[in-house]
Amino acid sequence: MNQLNKFNKQGYIHLKNVIKPELLSHTRYHAIKLKKHYQNYEGQPRENGSGRFWKGLEMASTLEPLLYKSYTHPNMFEIAKTFLQVETPYLFNDQVVVKLPNESFSFEPHYDNQYGPDPEAALRGEFKTINCCQILTNMPYESGPLCCFNNETQQYDVLPANAGDIVVIDGNTLHSSTH
Numbered sequence: 001m002n003q004l005n006k007f008n009k010q011g012y013i014h015l016k017n018v019i020k021p022e023l024l025s026h027t028r029y030h031a032i033k034l035k036k037h038y039q040n041y042e043g044q045p046r047e048n049g050s051g052r053f054w055k056g057l058e059m060a061s062t063l064e065p066l067l068y069k070s071y072t073h074p075n076m077f078e079i080a081k082t083f084l085q086v087e088t089p090y091l092f093n094d095q096v097v098v099k100l101p102n103e104s105f106s107f108e109p110h111y112d113n114q115y116g117p118d119p120e121a122a123l124r125g126e127f128k129t130i131n132c133c134q135i136l137t138n139m140p141y142e143s144g145p146l147c148c149f150n151n152e153t154q155q156y157d158v159l160p161a162n163a164g165d166i167v168v169i170d171g172n173t174l175h176s177s178t179h
Contacts, residue, residue: 011151011173019164027070028136034064035098055105056097083130083168106179113171129171135161149174
């Protein structure tokens, strides 16, 4: 089964070792630096995104412009084109979701489109979104890795992953993470 078919059946796909080392290093450095800088801002107002800081940082490249390079890298462009099945993808939101050592940080099952501009239209298939989760450090079971609902098996899959992997998640696919 090719990757696109697998993605469409499952609602997600785990791409292994696809982030080039120099880009991985750049992204990891700036994402962790950004997380450490804003870790005590949770609940405070901010000008864009949801309007409040949370443990993750939405619209991250507005806080650290150097991250924009990571989100718009040619490899990311090709991944987005492939799984969105379009020639010109649109970057809607970019986030940093980093768990620092010993941080109490999990997120409940949700699908990203529930936070989007028109959740009902997304569920009807009027537009498509994806989340390209760049894995910046190894995520073994003990670290609270990503879990994605597998639409084919109707069960959650726990996805331990390694630095350099990308997990592409359809905007209507439930996913979560534990502490």
